[in-house]
Amino acid sequence: MNDLALGSIPIEKIEPGMTVRYSQTISDADIKAFAGISGDHNPVHVDSEYAERSRFGKRIAHGLMSAGFFSALFGTKLPGPGCVYVSQTLVFKRPVYIDDTVTAAVTVTKVDKEKGRVFFDTTCTVRGKAVITGNAEIFIPKSKS
Structure with a gap:
């Protein structure tokens, strides 16, 4: 499929199969910042001792932090601002x-x-394995020109 790196694509030029991607390595600082912004201080995210005793064995990132990357793609690349x-x-x-x-x-x-x-399939992967899947619907307002 087409792998784009553009922004502000008019709806007339958007076609099924168009794809954009964004990658980010998750840091301790990212998790702490997201906890502060979201108010989600679940110890599985922010407390190493607690997380070690959880089913995950260590701290995990907030799922909505990774899902937020979809918003970044929509708002900056496809369809764009x-x-x-x-x-x-x-x-x-x-x-x-x-x-x-x-x-x-x-x-x-x-x-x-x-x-x-515009309707989308949305996926987040880590080392080639899906960590989040879903679908999105985006509205593109008509320009005021």
């Missing part, structure tokens, strides 16, 4: 640990030009 989330489904398949590199990808599945809606 000005678009608005309508909906997002998320299935959390595996944990993400400190020092894991998460790659988020969004792929266009359908375009409704009349309603200004």
